[in-house]
Amino acid sequence: MNNKDTDWRWLSEQIKLWGRQLGFQEVRISDAHADVATVEAGLSDWLENQFHGEMDYMAKHGTKRTRPPELVPGTLRVISVRMNNKPVNMEESWTALQDGSRAFISRYALGRDYHKVLRARLQKLAEKITEQVGEFGYRAFSDSAPVMEVEWASRSGLGWRGKHTLLLSRDAGSFFFLGELYTDLPLTVDDPVASYCGSCTRCLDICPTQAIVAPYRLDARRCISYLTIELKGSIPEDLRALIGNRVYGCDDCQLVCPWNKFSQFTQEADFAVRHGLDNVSLIELFAWDKETFEARLAGSPIRRIGYEQWLRNLAVGLGNAPSSPAVIGALQARRRDPSPLVREHVEWALGQHRLTKE
Known part of the structure; x- marks a missing residue:
């Protein structure tokens, strides 16, 4: 298909369909050129307070972190994806935390490395798009580069930033991984959603x-x-x-969050618990x-x-x-x-x- 003849709204919906077929539970799109002045001011203040500790990479790259076209020239849109990671034995989390002889490992880390899983699926999604429109510019990310994942996910409407700073969804809580495709295609963007944290402070109150x-x-x-x-x-x-x-x-802030009663178990075999790490001394x-x-x-x-x-x-x-x-x-x-x-x-x-x- 010649890009000049592309129905971008149709393609945007197809990308979401292909993403779900590839195992992502939700796919949304945001404008890579959106105003980020407020975000950059907040990041600057966070860094000035030294809240990043020894994570020097948070202070590197300048505005490449907040402005996708500076990291990947030509980027017009950010395709954000979500993949559930909640293990089937989630109810064991509190039991493990209360048994001081057991090792508690964050639930997302009980299976295989998610970085490879998400990037491989994002690559397949890019290949599906290529089949439709021909060669195009893109780069896939999953917690692997100076990308403000939660910011782009919230701008796309995948959810909202919770008070614990993680992304929250009314349909899926927060037990999921995020990934992105930076692309030079002028896809149709989605609307953000409102925040539903309200007056709740459970995540602040429980943090050890x-x-x-x-x-x-x-x-x-x-x-x-x-x-x-x-x-x-x-x-x-x-x-x-x-x-x-x-x-x-540590999962305390997620375990106590009321929205996680809507979180869904993962269907990915790669994220299944390995080596009994959910119940080991x-x-x-x-x-x-x-x-x-x-x-x-x-x-x-x-x-x-x-x-x-x-x-x-x-x-x-x-x-x-x-x-x-x-x-x-x-x-x-x-x-x-x-x-x-x-x-x-x-x-x-x-x-x-x-x-x-x-």
């Missing part, structure tokens, strides 16, 4: 470390997801006890050697943090676990770990158990 310092404002330096995933060095001592048994990410995971870590977590997003950081997180979890000879023994077995980072957190954890005896 009070990282949501105000509605729609997150201090990442206190966020458990940042502390267990993004932070590469030592976890601040005053926050360690608050982390509990959360060894990779801290002691068992702490006993893994590096080879076991690499093998068992191959294809998992957890593997990205590396073995040393994994042990650091588990040491904190064991420091917060109910005291027992088995827990103390597991920690003592790593007192001579080659990593100074691991040894530091092991000593802190042992100190916690000494305190419980005094």
Whole structure:
């Protein structure tokens, strides 16, 4: 089809249909040239307050993060997609959090790495578009570049930004992944939706470390997801006890959100729980050697943090676990770990158990 003869409204609807056929639950389109002055001012203020912590990449790239045509020249539209990730055993989340001997892993990370899954589907969507219009300009993203995913998703009407800063949908809550296709096609854009958070503050109230310092404002330096995933060095001592048994990410603000009663279970086999990670003890995971870590977590997003950081997180979890000879023994077995980072957190954890005896 010659682009001059393209019915862009028809094509826009076809793209949404193709996206759903490829496994995305929803597909929407926004204008890449929309006014972003307010967004850029908010990002600048967030960075000036150092709320990004050691995530230096948040301060890089300048306006490429907020202006798609500067990142990918020629971009006219942002196609935003949503794919559910809620595991079928979601009700186990609170049980796992309340059992201090178990390791709690953010529900999205229990299966395979979503980055590859979404980008592969987005590539297939681009190929479907190519079959229809011929070669066109595009680039696929999924939490992998300076892209303001929630902003573009909310502008397209996929949902609204919740007070915890995540995207919320009346039909799907927040247990889903986002992805984008930047494209140079002049597709028909969708309208945004209103916010439905109202006066609710459950996400602010439940945050273990009070990282949501105000509605729609997150201090990442206190966020458990940042502390267990993004932070590469030592976890601040005053926050360690608050982390509990959360060894990779944190879902509290989502678990308590009323809109997640509408969240839908994933149908993607790649997102199914692997290796029993939804019901595994801290002691068992702490006993893994590096080879076991690499093998068992191959294809998992957890593997990205590396073995040393994994042990650091588990040491904190064991420091917060109910005291027992088995827990103390597991920690003592790593007192001579080659990593100074691991040894530091092991000593802190042992100190916690000494305190419980005094």
